[in-house]
Amino acid sequence: xxxxxxxxxxxxxxxxxxxxxxxxxxxxxxxxxxxxxxxxxxxxxxxxxxxxxxxxxxxxxxxxxxxxxxxxxxxxxxxxxxxxxxxxxxxxxxxxxxxxxxxxxxxxxxxxxxxxxxxxxxxxxxxxxxxxxxxxxxxxxxxxxxxxxxxxxxxxxxxxxxxxxxxxxxxxxxxxxxxxxxxxxxxxxxxxxxxxxxxxxxxxxxxxxxxxxxxxxxxxxxxxxxxxxxxxxxxxxxxxxxxxxxxxxxxxxxxx
Amino acid sequence: xxxxxxxxxxxxxxxxxxxxxxxxxxxxxxxxxxxxxxxxxxxxxxxxxxxxxxxxxxxxxxxxxxxxxxxxxxxxxxxxxxxxxxxxxxxxxxxxxxxxxxxxxxxxxxxxxxxxxxxxxxxxxxxxxxxxxxxxxxxxxxxxxxxxxxxxxxxxxxxxxxxxxxxxxxxxxxxxxxxxxxxxxxxxxxxxxxxxxxxxxxxxxxxxxxxxxxxxxxxxxxxxxxxxxxxxxxxxxxxxxxxxxxxxxxxxxxxxxxxxxxxxxxxxxxxxxxxxxxxxxxxxxxxxxxxxxx
Numbered sequence: 371x372x373x374x375x376x377x378x379x380x381x382x383x384x385x386x387x388x389x390x391x392x393x394x395x396x397x398x399x400x401x402x403x404x405x406x407x408x409x410x411x412x413x414x415x416x417x418x419x420x421x422x423x424x425x426x427x428x429x430x431x432x433x434x435x436x437x438x439x440x441x442x443x444x445x446x447x448x449x450x451x452x453x454x455x456x457x458x459x460x461x462x463x464x465x466x467x468x469x470x471x472x473x474x475x476x477x478x479x480x481x482x483x484x485x486x487x488x489x490x491x492x493x494x495x496x497x498x499x500x501x502x503x504x505x506x507x508x509x510x511x512x513x514x515x516x517x518x519x520x521x522x523x524x525x526x527x528x529x530x531x532x533x534x535x536x537x538x539x540x541x542x543x544x545x546x547x548x549x550x551x552x553x554x555x556x557x558x559x560x561x562x563x564x565x566x567x568x569x570x571x572x573x574x575x576x577x578x579x580x581x582x583x584x585x586x587x588x589x590x591x592x593x594x595x596x597x598x599x600x601x602x603x604x605x606x607x608x609x610x611x612x613x614x615x616x617x618x619x620x621x622x623x624x625x626x
Numbered sequence: 627x628x629x630x631x632x633x634x635x636x637x638x639x640x641x642x643x644x645x646x647x648x649x650x651x652x653x654x655x656x657x658x659x660x661x662x663x664x665x666x667x668x669x670x671x672x673x674x675x676x677x678x679x680x681x682x683x684x685x686x687x688x689x690x691x692x693x694x695x696x697x698x699x700x701x702x703x704x705x706x707x708x709x710x711x712x713x714x715x716x717x718x719x720x721x722x723x724x725x726x727x728x729x730x731x732x733x734x735x736x737x738x739x740x741x742x743x744x745x746x747x748x749x750x751x752x753x754x755x756x757x758x759x760x761x762x763x764x765x766x767x768x769x770x771x772x773x774x775x776x777x778x779x780x781x782x783x784x785x786x787x788x789x790x791x792x793x794x795x796x797x798x799x800x801x802x803x804x805x806x807x808x809x810x811x812x813x814x815x816x817x818x819x820x821x822x823x824x825x826x827x828x829x830x831x832x833x834x835x836x837x838x839x840x841x842x843x844x845x846x847x848x849x850x851x852x853x854x855x856x857x858x859x860x861x862x863x864x865x866x867x868x869x870x871x872x873x874x875x876x877x878x879x880x881x882x883x884x885x886x887x888x889x890x891x892x893x894x895x896x897x898x899x900x901x902x903x904x905x906x907x908x909x910x911x912x913x914x915x916x917x918x919x920x
Contacts, residue, residue: 491793
């Protein structure tokens with residue numbers, strides 16, 4: 371039933387070469403609605419292991435809903451999500467992190483009432499006992515939050531909050547990291563720093579990232595693959611480099 | 627001078643009970659944004675359970691333990707079965723539900739245990755300690771009340787600060803969605819939170835009952851006092867609840883000790899304090915400047 375939609379005319383799939391092996395995260399024909407509004411209309415895309423996949427599009431294109439539906443915060447009415455071959459479409463939200471998916475929601479989700487260190491520890495709760503060295507590793511990645519580890523998280527700046535929530539997701543040892551608008555409200559320098567770090571983690575540690583961004587230019591500069599959403603449908607899927615070079619597409623959907 | 631000391635000691639003892647009760651309200655408010663008006667009835671129910679056991683020949687301590695455990699079960703069941711349906715909905719719904727529970731549980735107590743006044747025992751004496759030539763208004767029971775509340779608070783602090791469950795409960799209270807995404811069973815944590823709060827509330831009810839008479843509505847004034855204490859402290863802050871409880875206990879004790887016919891003015895005074903706090907510092911004395919539920 372969903373197949374027809376996947377191969378519908380709206381999806382132009384041209385990701386080269388890797389079609390044989392199933393991707394780490396496969397989204398097929400995902401449809402979900404907020405009341406009468408259909409926010410996702412048969413979205414299909416895949417996020418390959420060891421890659422950064424960027425989902426781009428204007429405000430209201432369905433990017434946030436896509437991530438929320440994938441992680442189960444929003445229930446889909448049709449479609450399928452598999453992670454590493456396992457069908458997780460109807461798995462409860464609480465189970466996702468155990469299956470290897472860490473979703474950093476829009477607005478970052480720092481728990482302001484907890485200290486920086488407690489925030490990180492929340493990311494490790496489901497794993498049982500986690501060695502101190504894993505926390506130290508995150509603090510090594512983000513020295514700025516290490517200095518403030520015993521302070522309440524509400525004192526952190528926007529950039530530090532973003533670092534904290536990424537660090538907290540990393541403590542969960544995910545196979546794939548879902549990031550919702552990490553650049554929102556941050557200075558370009560901080561965005562570059564955070565994206566650079568993501569690239570580094572993907573290249574050196576085999577992390578995979580599904581990134582949702584309105585800031586298409588920054589996202590494409592770091593991503594391997596770009597998926598453009600418009601009004602809940604996939605308009606185009608291509609390599610980030612190609613998308614970057616396609617001026618018409620950029621003007622039409624990405625606003626730069 | 628002696629009267630001042632006596633009035634102060636009485637105020638501190640009662641303030642500790644208000645503090646415990648306020649703490650129970652704050653625990654629930656923090657995690658589910660609901661003021662649990664049923665807390666008093668729930669506590670009264672556990673006091674009647676304890677009394678029934680004591681009358682059946684159980685020791686005070688065994689009855690206390692059973693009462694606290696049944697308080698936990700009651701809190702957890704009420705959250706899971708009734709309150710869960712109104713969590714996150716319009717605030718008025720939750721208020722009506724807890725008010726309804728308040729009335730229903732109180733009626734249930736009257737049906738099961740009767741509505742007559744019954745004396746509730748205390749394991750310690752009710753005669754004041756001898757200091758020099760005077761007997762002060764501080765009894766072994768007062769000491770027990772203060773000690774029990776302090777130990778309970780210490781245990782709660784340890785639970786929230788130093789244990790994984792405590793961290794999961796705080797994460798669930800302050801960042802529900804994030805906690806769920808990080809694998810915390812938020813629903814379970816809220817149930818646990820209600821259970822724990824009910825234990826603390828029940829303890830307050832059992833302590834204030836010691837050496838007094840209980841009847842189904844005997845906790846009604848404590849709800850008012852506990853609520854005032856919690857609001858004094860900012861409703862969000864456990865430390866605020868404790869300080870608010872002590873302030874209120876002292877204030878009410880001074881009113882009843884120094885104002886002519888003051889004991890008749892105690893309830894009114896509590897409400898006057900509530901009004902003044904809401905007018906002058908609606909966020910409570912300990913209102914945190916941090917972003918709430920950002």
